[in-house]
Structures are given as C-alpha cells and as structure tokens.
Amino acid sequence: MVQIDGKEYLYFSGTSYLGIAQDMDFLDILANNLFEFGANYGQSRIGNVRLQVFEDFEESFALSAGADSSAVLSSGYIAGIAAWKSLVTEADQVWIAPNTHAAVVPDGFTASIQSNFTQWKKLCLAQSEAFSSQKILIVGNAVDPLSCQILDYEWVKEIAKKHQVSQLIDDSHAFGTLGNGIYGTYQKWANPSINLLVSGSLGKGLGIPAGIILGKDAQINKIKETPMFGGASPGSPAFLRTFLDMEDRYLEKKRWLTDACGIFAQETAKISQIKGSRHFPAFIYTEDSWVKEFEKAGIITSSFSYPTAESPSVNRIVISGFHEMEDLMYLIDIIHNLAR
Numbered sequence: 395m396v397q398i399d400g401k402e403y404l405y406f407s408g409t410s411y412l413g414i415a416q417d418m419d420f421l422d423i424l425a426n427n428l429f430e431f432g433a434n435y436g437q438s439r440i441g442n443v444r445l446q447v448f449e450d451f452e453e454s455f456a457l458s459a460g461a462d463s464s465a466v467l468s469s470g471y472i473a474g475i476a477a478w479k480s481l482v483t484e485a486d487q488v489w490i491a492p493n494t495h496a497a498v499v500p501d502g503f504t505a506s507i508q509s510n511f512t513q514w515k516k517l518c519l520a521q522s523e524a525f526s527s528q529k530i531l532i533v534g535n536a537v538d539p540l541s542c543q544i545l546d547y548e549w550v551k552e553i554a555k556k557h558q559v560s561q562l563i564d565d566s567h568a569f570g571t572l573g574n575g576i577y578g579t580y581q582k583w584a585n586p587s588i589n590l591l592v593s594g595s596l597g598k599g600l601g602i603p604a605g606i607i608l609g610k611d612a613q614i615n616k617i618k619e620t621p622m623f624g625g626a627s628p629g630s631p632a633f634l635r636t637f638l639d640m641e642d643r644y645l646e647k648k649r650w651l652t653d654a655c656g657i658f659a660q661e662t663a664k665i666s667q668i669k670g671s672r673h674f675p676a677f678i679y680t681e682d683s684w685v686k687e688f689e690k691a692g693i694i695t696s697s698f699s700y701p702t703a704e705s706p707s708v709n710r711i712v713i714s715g716f717h718e719m720e721d722l723m724y725l726i727d728i729i730h731n732l733a734r
Contacts, residue, residue, distance in 0.1 A: 396694060403689070404721050406711045407696040409598035411675050412570045412647040413716025414640075420601070423639050427632040435631050440624040451634040456608060460574055460581030461592070463614035465607045468629050470566050470595025472622070473605030474498040477593040480617050481531050481560045489518050491534030491545070498533050498564045498593060511538060511545055522553040529558045536568035536579045536592075540700065540708055542669070542676045544572065547583050560589040565608075570599020571651070571674055576644050580608045589613060596629070600644070602637055604629025647715035651675055654713050654722055661726045665733045668711075675713040684732055685709060691728045 396405045414420050431447070439448060448466060456464040467473045474497030482488060482500040491514055494505045508514040511534075518532065530553065537544055553559055565578040573579040576599070580592040591609040596602040607617060617623055637644070659672035667684070670677030676696075685697045696710040713722070 398694070401692075403692050403694045404717075404725065405694050406688075406713065406717075406725060407694055408712060408714070409567070410601060410714055410716070411567075411599035411712070412576070412601065412644060412651060413714040414570075414599075414644060414647060415601040416716045417643065417647070419643055420636065420640055424632060424636045427635045427639070431630075431632040431635065433630075433632070434627075436627045438624055438626075439618075439628050445631050447631045447635050447638075448628060451638060452606075454638060455577065455606060458575065459577035459592075459608050460584060461608035462611040463609065465614050465617050465623060466629050466634065467605045467607070467623065468627055469603070470564075470593065470597065470605035471497040472626060473593040473595075473607050474562075474564060476617050476620065476622050477562050477591045477607050477609075478533070479620070479622065480613060481562060481589070481591065484529055485531035485560065486528040487521075487525070487530045489514075489521075489530065489532050491532075493538050493540050494534050495564045495566065497566075498535075498562050500531075500533075511543065515549055518553065519549060522557060525557070527557055529560070531560045531562065533562045535564045535566075536572060536594075537674060539567055539676070542671070542674060542678050542710065544671055544674055550583070550588060551585055554585065554587040559587070561591070563590070563592045564594050565592045566594035566598055567674075567676075568599075569594055569596060569606075570644070570648065576600065576648050578608070600637065602629065602633045604633065651713065651715045654715075654717060654719075657722060658711075658713055658726065662729060665729060667733060668729065677711045677713075679709050679711060681732070682707065682709065687732055688728065693725060693728065 395402050452464045452466055478498055478500045488503050490499055490505045492506050492508055506514045532550055568578040570576045574581045584590055593607045596604045596606055655675050656672050662668040667680045668677055688695050696712055699705045700708050
C-alpha cells in the first residue's frame with residue numbers, strides 16, 4: 395500500500411520485484427547488522443583494514459550465479475562503468491542493443507538506432523559474416539524495461555565461432571527475477587568462447603544499495619586493480635551481510651513471485667491490451683485511459699515518460715513479492731471490467 399493525499403492505494407509500480415525491502419524479517423535482521431557494521435562504510439576495499447563480509451558476499455554470489463568471480467561496488471551504475479571500461483579498449487567493434495541502459499554504454503558510443511532488438515540482432519549477424527575476424531564487444535540489457543521483453547543472446551555464440559567476442563549484459567532488472575534462482579542470467583549466457591561480464595544494480599529485485607559485476611577470474615581481477623574499484627567506497631556491509639543471512643527468505647519470495655506472475659499472465663492471456671511474459675513481473679498495458687481508471691479503483695501503476703520527459707509515456711503493471719493473492723485478484727478483476 396501507498397498513501398497519497400490521505401488515501402490508500404495498492405501499489406503495482408516500482409522495481410522492488412521481490413518486495414524484500416518491505417519484509418519485516420528482512421528489516422529485523424538488517425537492523426541487527428546495522429548495529430554491527432554501522433550505517434555506512436566509507437573506506438576503500440584495498441585499505442589495510444578490510445571487512446571479510448565483502449569477500450564472503452562476492453564468493454557466495456558468484457558461486458550461486460555460476461560465475462568464477464564477482465566484484466561488489468557502490469551502485470549498479472558504477473558497476474556498469476567499471477565493466478565497460480575493462481572491455482572497450484581492446485575492441486575493434488562495439489555493438490550496442492537498442493534501449494541499453496546508459497550505465498553500460500561506453501563513452502563515445504550510442505545504442506543502436508534499429509527500432510527493435512530483433513532487427514539489431516539480424517544486423518549484428520550480417521556484419522559478423524561480412525567482417526574478417528575481429529575483436530567485438532556486444533552490449534545489451536537482460537531485459538528491455540520499456541517493452542518488458544526478456545532478451546535472447548543465444549545467437550552471440552554463433553558470432554564467437556569466427557570472432558573474438560566480449561559481451562556485457564546489464565542484469566539490473568534480472569537479479570531476483572530471471573535466470574539462476576535470484577542470481578540473474580550469467581549462467582544462461584556463459585560460454586567458454588565468450589568473455590562475458592554481467593553487471594547491474596542489486597537495489598531493485600534484491601533490495602541492496604550496491605552493484606555487482608560477474609565474470610571470469612582474470613577479468614574481475616583486472617577490474618579490482620583499477621582506481622575506480624580501489625578509490626570508490628563499497629556497498630553497505632550491513633545489507634550484504636543481511637543478504638547472506640536471508641537467502642532462504644529471498645528464494646521463498648521468488649517462488650511466490652513466479653506463481654503470481656503465472657496467475658496474472660494466465661488470467662489476462664486473452665486481453666489484448668496487456669503484453670508481457672509470465673517469466674518477468676512487469677506487464678505493459680496499451681490503454682492510456684486505464685491509468686486514471688486504475689487510480690479510481692485504488693490502484694497505482696507505473697506511468698511516465700521514459701527515458702526523458704519528451705519520450706512517450708510507458709504504462710506498466712509491476713507485480714511484486716509483497717503483493718498478496720487478494721491484491722492480485724482485485725487487480726485482475728478491475729482489468730477484466732476495463733477490457734469489456
């Protein structure tokens with residue numbers, strides 16, 4: 395629930411996909427860890443005084459995600475910048491998918507102007523056929539947040555048969571929702587012939603104010619030797635410790651979210667105004683008039699111009715682990731009434 399001008403609304407918006415930040419058990423454990431570690435940790439990771447929790451978190455997260463190593467930074471944006479900086483200087487070609495998040499777009503480059511991901515993919519495959527063997531960096535999101543489309547990178551393996559390929563994927567919207575449990579898509583796209591990095595924010599689905607990079611040992615070690623990693627303060631150790639303490643609770647929330655998305659997708663399958671996948675907890679709706687109708691019914695959805703104020707409005711319904719079955723069924727009933 396959220397309160398606006400004294401009125402309560404069901405909140406089907408935001409990016410707290412697991413709803414962990416509203417979970418009382420999580421908050422209780424976090425409170426204890428805040429007393430142990432403090433509210434902030436402003437020291438360098440490479441200082442002479444080091445907290446073991448950072449290494450414990452990196453090792454545990456990488457293992458569960460199917461990666462060799464990981465590096466935790468203060469935010470997903472910083473993680474994305476550190477990731478592309480470690481890859482771009484060695485690339486002959488840099489191919490960036492449409493709508494790729496700015497955090498993983500290298501300076502001096504822009505995302506493809508192709509109108510959609512499928513067209514961009516076909517262009518990449520055609521160029522890979524036309525070029526002689528080169529070093530190619532391929533950059534994109536795990537999920538297109540504008541269309542709520544889960545993106546497929548299986549075709550990159552075909553390019554890697556001829557070229558030396560590095561790949562950077564932003565998993566900010568995938569952590570907690572897609573892939574290997576709550577650990578994102580690294581394992582899905584990992585391939586011995588591809589130098590894969592996955593970066594992203596842990597502050598959306600996982601509710602942790604930090605960012606992470608997953609990759610092979612050599613690439614992660616290279617990142618940890620940079621001034622960006624050594625000079626920046628890390629994420630909150632109290633939150634990282636709480637994640638390690640609460641993994642079972644995270645997985646429980648993920649199971650409910652999976653069920654809730656399946657129910658919503660099934661119940662709205664015949665409604666043409668709703669578009670999305672049962673495997674991701676955000677669904678587009680195409681009727682602008684529904685924004686106000688939802689508000690009249692006591693429901694707040696996501697509706698704003700993105701990525702700039704001049705961009706078209708994007709209307710989305712976001713399902714979260716904090717929603718209960720009665721919340722979900724009420725929303726579904728309202729949608730059925732609107733679609734008549």
